[in-house]
Amino acid sequence: MENHCPVTLDTAGQDVHAEAERIRENGPVARVELPGGVLAWSVTGYEEAKKVLSDSRISKDPQKWPAFTSGEIPSNWPLIGWLLMDNMTTNDDPDHMRLRKLVSRAFTPRRVEDTRPLIEKTVHDLLDQLEEAGPDEVVDLKGRFATPLPARVICEMFGVPESARNAVLRGAGVNVTTSISGDEAEANVEKWHEELYELAEIKRRTPGDDLTSVVLAAREDDGTRLTDEEMVGTLHLMLGAGSETLMNALSHAVLALLSQPEQRELLEAGQISWDDVIEETLRVQAPVAQLPLRFATDDIEVGGVVINKGDPVLMGFAAVGRDPDVHGASAAEFDATRTDKTHLSFGHGSHFCLGAPLARLELRIALPALFARFPDLSLGVRPDELEPQGTFIMNGHSALPVRLGSPVPASI
Template sequence: MENRCPVVLDTTGRDIHAEGARIRERGPVARVELPGGVEGWSVTGYEMAKQVLSDPRFVKDPQKWPAFAAGEIPSNWPLIGWLLMDNMTTNDGDDHMRLRKLIQRGFTTRQVEATRPLIENIVRDLLDRLADTPPGEVVDLKGRFATPLPARVICDMFGVPESARAAALRGAGVNVSTSITGDEAEANVEQWHRELYELAELKRRTPGEDLTSLLLAAREADGTHLSDEEMVGTLHLMLGAGSETLMNALSHAVLALLTQPDQRELLVRGKVSWDDVIEETLRVQAPVAQLPLRFATEDVTLGDVVVRRGDPVLMGFAAVGRDPEVHGASAGEFDAARADKTHLSFGHGVHFCLGAPLARLELKIALPALFERFPDLSLAVAPEELEPQGTFIMNGHKELPVRLGEPAPAGA
């Protein structure tokens, strides 16, 4: 009965976890209302999420959404950017595998490990700049460290020129916002598409030793390659996912250690590792709160509800990681010593995140380096004063105000 009255998703993302809990109270799959009065479903149960993520009856192709295919979804729908990208996340079956195989070449174990010196150099540079901060000054660690680190890494990997970086990353930031107007969303899609098309054209004329050039040159055995739209869509995906998600994971890991001294002490005493901190952060603070969109290709029974053919489905990853059926009564608490840190924050099944090893490597390099350089790092405001990011898609804060304390000598 409750599922007939959907939970209206808060476009400002004021309290991601309270909203996730409210949805879960109605069951592991429950009705929600998206902007524009569009009704769909959110999956918040761990086992149900695994089932949906591996079920071929739930597809990513927006043409399988009858309302979109029939032109009933306006071009200025606030989430329109998630429907217009042509890349491996909006394709299924053979097309998805073709695109994934081409892109995978840049994310092999060897390729990811080869980025270690790049990540280390960027971390060192950012920490050196922070060390120049006047004593006692409040610093936005998200703006000065958590955001520029993954942005610089992914832009370097894809050969984005300095002059084009702000525009490329701005488009990604706007795309994940749900508190903008539909007209702003539509304008962003057009502008971002144009800017990334120009980047692809630049790389086509002057290729380099970067992943954009590699993708432009890649050919399948039968001679097929990325079309212009697929190339732009792939840049949409990699620049956006490669920056927006990691900055939230990094910020949340820092916040957890600053607000829970006992957890930091476990690290110091060697009772937990940085890997433990990273995995627990990904579990309890999934960087993506509600991932759009999948579509049912037929009526599908999930537990005691029926998702009808064409219904849009969001994956409520922020709630999935806190499922009490998996993690018990303490599911919403950060505990790096927790034995079971099971999560789906990088997805599951054929659409599992290609960038997961790179994200983990960045976190494993950045976090210890930050706390070694600034051992007296502290939060400058009460945790409840932190402002949300302004979206129900992402799980993050606008800023992370800190006091750095006295920096340790570089390389100490």
């Protein structure tokens, strides 16, 4: 059986969950239409996603996409940024493993734990700044806390100078925005590439105690190192994924607790833990809605359809965590008491996210600190009044208006 009724993905990302359910109605692997009329497959089923993510016949290399290599996909295609990065997420083995091995030296358990003081300081600095607002003033918690926290942490870790931070983070934000024109996307790739190349050059000339310098200095056993293009591509990945995804996870966790007071009461009573809140948030509100792109290198049967050789594939992570075949009729509901919080929000298989331990650590530090400092925190608007982020790639809101209430003095 093959589905011939593709769901056209909404470039404005007005309701990624409703869209995901429309896709799921056509099966766990179903046709979608990308900008420019490009047909692809979206995987929304949990078991099907695990199969696709671990199948060596599904490539991450854009050179395995005939439409791209033949020139059918123009240089100003709105998603062109996802095809031009040269890093471990756009390579297959053996290059993928070579790049992952080099980059993983920046994410050892020791190096992740070493970031704890940086995360704690950043969290408390941001909370101090929030205290400047009045208790009844409506402030954007996403803009003033959830966004700058991971941005500052990842920029500090990779030694991005203050003067360059707005530029490199702007590039990451534009890259996940699907409502821009193709010309804007093409210009962003070029500009972002230049900015990150300049950063890499600075670190080559004057290495420091930062992860960019660590990755630049990393060598394979045979002496090979990252090429300039691979280094720039790696910075694309780390700075983008390290900021864009965590801000949505943090915002969604806060929103869940503020919009479902009974869950917050369970947390305060010790009946659920912060880890329960974090994992349930990652399950029901995967930070990435539709991750581009993978490419079939052979005809592959999965989920009752045949993905033909050369077809592009997206991972519908926002739907995967809500698969009713795994989580039942309540799959779309946030319930941190549920025993099974199975999700694939950090991926699966060889491309599992290297930054997952860092993301969890940031969430474990930020969430308790926020609610301890502002115990009367409340939403400034109804949940249905929140505006979407403006993309079908990410799952988030453009802002999270809250009232902070009276702060409790910081303990550290």
